[in-house]
Structure formats: structure tokens, C-alpha cells
Amino acid sequence: MDFVHVELKRDTWSKPAKYVKSPEEAVAEIKKMIENLDREILISLQLACSGEVINASICSVGSVDGVCVFVGGIVRTALLSGASSVILIHNHPSGSPRASKADWKVTKRLALACKIFNLELLDHIIIGANDQKISLKEDYKELFDVSITELKELMTE
Template structure:
């Protein structure tokens, strides 16, 4: 019989469930290579914004890919906790995020820059580096926040 003043704590077990996959290049060392991986995920066919995280090992080899947030036609709620949950379970050394703009215009919004800043800070604290955040538009158009210098400006301003 439990004492009513005691708190009952459940035992839990966390497990990464692998659900299949697809073949990709052996390493992801550039925004163009990351873009090719995310395009295989068929993000362009999605009618709402989706944020996908690509987990990489210490040699930048892809190990896991997961959609971590689904939004509306023009917005998405992204929390670092959800992004890094997959990375932690997959034992990732670094991650690259991408999200699809259904409008077809890959230009980053102020919210895109703000969430990238939060992800960079969270990753720094837990030791999983955000290498890049890609915004995918129509066709083969995309913007790399790292390549465009936006992530460097974030780092420099903090």
C-alpha cells in the first residue's frame, strides 16, 4: 500500500525506432549535398511547412532523418527540445535542419532566423552542433543559412 504523501515515479525506457530509409551519399559536407538528401525525402510534395532534422556522425555521415514538426501553409512551431530529441537518441555529433516553404520562395523569414539562433544555442549547450539550416523552395531552389552568412551573423552577435 502506497503512502499518500509519497510520489510514485514510473520506470521508463527510451528507444529509437528505425522505420526503414533510403540510400544517400556517404558524407554530407556541403549545403548542396544536404539539399540532395532532403529532396529525397520528397518535401516538395508537402502542402504545409515541415521541419526535418538530419543526424550526422563525427565524420558527417547521415545516420537518421526525422520530421520533427509540421506546421500550416505559412508557419511552423519549432522547439529545440523536439529537434534535439531525435539527435540525442540517434547519438548524433551534429545535425542539419531543413524546412519546406510551400509558397516556393526559399527566402528566410525573421522567424526562420530566430529559431536558427535558438537551435544553435541549444546545440552548443548539449554538444550537438547545428551545421546548417536549409530552407527549400520550388524546384531545386534553396537557401542555406550557413552559406548565406546568416548563421555567422548570429554567432557574431551573441
């Protein structure tokens, strides 16, 4: 029997435009990178207890109208990074930052998965065109208030 391990490896192909410490700075940098793309890109920010950004990870690259989300991969990256919280960011190539039902569902599932692993989903930010963005935490706070009872419902959908 072979023994294996999983490790977190720093990407060597990407160089951040500048060093960022706060989530606000990170969102601003990521916004510049993805706001005018022709496909959806989903990025997670892993944060330390202090609120400092540990790293960012491209979770998925999608199409013009959607992106596949693997919640387990996002949680795994956060745990391997030693994070205490996560911020999810993605763009809408249509230019409208309005949240879809799929966005709500992913947010709810990730909030629950984070809770199970003692992580906190701080926000899910959707970036549109012309400097538009929305915070699901501000506009749909109920998505972040999850209970274990909801796990059964979400897992059977």
C-alpha cells in the same frame, strides 16, 4: 513509483530512396520529397563525427505558411542518435526559399541549444520551388555564432 525510459525507434513506414552517406546526398533526397508539398515540413539530419548521416527525423508538419518547432525534441533526437551535429531542412510551399524572422529565431535557438549539449548545428537549409534553396549558414552566419549570454535574451522573448 514506475521507472521509465525513452528510446529511439526506427520508423518502419518510411523507406529511403537510396542509402546516403553525405549531408549533400541527404539534402538532395529530402529536397525531392518536400519541395512541392502544400505545407511546411521540418526535418533534421543527425550526423556522426565523421560527417556520415546517421538518420533523418521529421520534426514537424505545419501549414502553408509555418511550422511549430520544438527545439528540445530536435536536440533529444540528436542525442539519442549519438550524433555530434545536426542539419535542419524545411520547405517553403510559397516557392520562395527566403528566410523569415521566425526561421532566423529558430536557427538561433537551436544553435544555442546544440551548443549547450555539445552538438553543432551545421546548417539550416530552406528549400523553395524550381531547384531553389538557401543555406542560412552561408547567408546568415551570425545566427550560428551564439553565446550563453544570448540564452537569457532568447528565453525571455
